Amino acid sequence: xxxxQAYGAGKAGGAFDPLTFLRQPQTVVRVLCWLFxxxxxxxxxxxxxxxxxxEVEEFCIFNRNQIACNYAVSMGTLCLxxxxxxxxxxVYFPQISGVKDxxxxxxxxxxxxxxxxxxxxxxxxxxxxxxxxxxxDDNPLNEGADxxxxxxxxxxxxxxxWPITDESFFASCLIISSV
Numbered sequence: 001x002x003x004x005q006a007y008g009a010g011k012a013g014g015a016f017d018p019l020t021f022l023r024q025p026q027t028v029v030r031v032l033c034w035l036f037x038x039x040x041x042x043x044x045x046x047x048x049x050x051x052x053x054x055e056v057e058e059f060c061i062f063n064r065n066q067i068a069c070n071y072a073v074s075m076g077t078l079c080l081x082x083x084x085x086x087x088x089x090x091v092y093f094p095q096i097s098g099v100k101d102x103x104x105x106x107x108x109x110x111x112x113x114x115x116x117x118x119x120x121x122x123x124x125x126x127x128x129x130x131x132x133x134x135x136x137d138d139n140p141l142n143e144g145a146d147x148x149x150x151x152x153x154x155x156x157x158x159x160x161x162w163p164i165t166d167e168s169f170f171a172s173c174l175i176i177s178s179v
Contacts, residue, residue, distance in 0.1 A: 034083035041076030047147035062130035120158035
């Protein structure tokens with residue numbers, strides 16, 4: 001156990017290697033979460049608002065409930081910013097030498113991952129419910145239906161990808177696989 005310290009502090013201070021960083025499972029999953037939030041945000045902002053042929057005002061495709069579209073857009077935007085922030089922290093993390101600072105970063109990562117998983121679960125349930133109770137009369141041309149389904153699907157995927165972005169998940173997988 002030479003060189004082993006809490007939260008990987010024994011490895012602190014090494015040179016940054018971009019290829020090694022991009023090949024880490026944590027980075028790949030975090031980029032995947034980033035892409036999912038872009039897809040959710042793009043689907044709702046581009047095709048989430050439609051109007052009837054005889055109306056001028058646009059409404060949300062999810063049961064004409066403006067809150068549903070606002071929820072998806074705001075969570076997609078905040079998640080995108082959060083992913084970017086934690087990707088930057090992942091780049092900076094090897095340079096943190098203090099165990100207390102590393103512990104704070106890891107605990108923040110675990111807490112934020114749990115929070116976003118919960119947020120996307122609520123979003124999935126809310127959007128799926130609103131899509132289910134939408135009336136065909138509200139969207140007779142079926143515009144944006146694929147975007148609505150994609151939004152719901154990527155909310156569902158995000159529920160499971162966020163928990164595996166933190167380092168503790170990969171550390172526990174390594175421990176389990178070595179047993």
